[in-house]
Amino acid sequence: xxxxxxxxxxxxxxxxxxxxxxxxxIYELEERYDKALDAYSEALIYAPNSASICYAVAKNYIMLxxxxxxxxxxxxxxxxxxxxxxxxxxxxxxxxxxxxxEAAEKHYLQIVRIDPSDADAHLSLAGIYQARKEYDKAAVxxxxxxxxxxxxxxxxxxxGELYIEQEKYDAAEQVxxxxxxDNPQDERGYLAVGAIYIAKKDTTGAIQWYRKTLQExxxxxxxxxxxANTLVAVKDVNGAIQLFEEVTRNxxxxxxxxxxxxxxxxxxxxxxxxxxxxxxx
Numbered sequence: 188x189x190x191x192x193x194x195x196x197x198x199x200x201x202x203x204x205x206x207x208x209x210x211x212x213i214y215e216l217e218e219r220y221d222k223a224l225d226a227y228s229e230a231l232i233y234a235p236n237s238a239s240i241c242y243a244v245a246k247n248y249i250m251l252x253x254x255x256x257x258x259x260x261x262x263x264x265x266x267x268x269x270x271x272x273x274x275x276x277x278x279x280x281x282x283x284x285x286x287x288x289e290a291a292e293k294h295y296l297q298i299v300r301i302d303p304s305d306a307d308a309h310l311s312l313a314g315i316y317q318a319r320k321e322y323d324k325a326a327v328x329x330x331x332x333x334x335x336x337x338x339x340x341x342x343x344x345x346x347g348e349l350y351i352e353q354e355k356y357d358a359a360e361q362v363x364x365x366x367x368x369d370n371p372q373d374e375r376g377y378l379a380v381g382a383i384y385i386a387k388k389d390t391t392g393a394i395q396w397y398r399k400t401l402q403e404x405x406x407x408x409x410x411x412x413x414x415a416n417t418l419v420a421v422k423d424v425n426g427a428i429q430l431f432e433e434v435t436r437n438x439x440x441x442x443x444x445x446x447x448x449x450x451x452x453x454x455x456x457x458x459x460x461x462x463x464x465x466x467x468x
Contacts, residue, residue, distance in 0.1 A: 204233035204240065211243060220250040238268035245277070254281065272301045279308070288315055299331075306337050313345070322353055333365065340370065347379055356383050374407045381413055393417050401430075408434075408443065415451065424455045442468060 200208060211226035224247040231240050245260035258281055264274040279294035292315055298308040309328040316325035329346035332338040343366040350359035360383050367376040377400045384393035397414035400407060411434070415427035428451045434444040445468040452461035 200230070200237065200240075201233040204230040204237070207233070208240060208243070211247075215247070220247045223247045224251065236267055238264040238271040238274065241267060242271065242274045242277070245274070249277075249281075257281075269297065270301050272298060272305075275301065276305075276308070279311070283311065291315070299328075303331065304335055304337060306332055310342075317349065322349055325349060333362075340366070340373065340375070344375070344379065351383065351386055354386075356387050359383050372404075374404070374409050377404070377407065377410055378413060381410070381417075385417070390417055390421055394421075412447065415447070419451070419454060424451060427451050428455065 207226045207230035211223045211230065214220070214223035214226060224244065227240055227243040227247060231237065231244060234240055241260050241264035245257040245264065248254070248257035248260060258278060261274045261278040261281075264271055265278065269275075275294050275298045279291050279298060282288075282294065283291035292312065295308045295312045295315075298305050299312070302308075309332050313325040313328040316322070316328070326346060326349060329338070329342055329349070332342050333346070343362055347359045347362040347366075350356070350362065360380055363376050363379040363383070366373070367380070370376060377396075381393050381396050381400075384390070384396055394414065394417055397410050397417065400410050401414065404410070411430050415430050418424070418427040418430075428448065431444050431448040431451065434441055435448060438444070445464055449461045449464040449468070452458075452464065
């Protein structure tokens with residue numbers, strides 16, 4: 188849940204300012220942004236220290252294509268109340284769009300200070316730091332989303348891949364094991380852990396991991412395939428063949444398993460057996 192700018196109820200305005208804010212909101216709903224801007228600008232005369240009215244004025248300048256003027260009003264809003272998070276969000280996005288990354292970063296950092304659950308700000312910061320190769324800083328923001336239960340699968344994988352790029356394999360493994368705990372039926376987590384063993388050149392560990400995974404999830408065909416590839420890499424083609432013979436014994440019509448089995452017999456050099464399997468497929 189994103190942080191709100193109000194604490195209890197609506198902001199307290201001068202009565203005339205309140206009337207004009209309501210009128211401005213109606214014009215906005217009607218997409219009459221010039222009229223909305225007039226109403227909000229007049230409201231600001233009666234409530235010159237209102238961060239929320241400055242924000243409303245800014246939005247309508249932006250809707251009318253006057254982005255620089257809108258940004259100036261957002262800066263004024265933030266000067267009045269640095270915790271007015273809607274102004275921080277809009278200004279961060281505008282600076283980011285203009286390519287002023289340092290200014291955008293400053294406002295994104297303010298956003299996550301005000302609202303630590305703001306996923307967009309965390310993701311934007313992670314992207315900024317990753318582009319700069321400041322991987323530790325990027326990891327902090329991905330991890331913040333995971334710790335708060337706000338992370339999609341994509342976030343786990345971005346963080347894990349970031350650690351793998353730095354050869355921080357233990358940290359990557361912890362990320363993917365956490366993903367597996369939360370998503371035990373998603374094969375991708377198990378494949379990612381196996382890929383870490385391969386990246387470490389620990390084929391024995393990879394084989395053990397894949398075998399353990401298949402014992403608990405025999406329907407994971409991606410894991411079965413990666414185990415077969417790893418066995419072939421260590422010259423155990425017969426072991427790889429056994430993996431797919433197990434599948435075809437249970438389901439002789441499994442097309443993918445039969446094709447893979449035929450391919451493995453070709454790899455072994457048994458062309459006759461491979462062609463026989465293909466002919467029956």
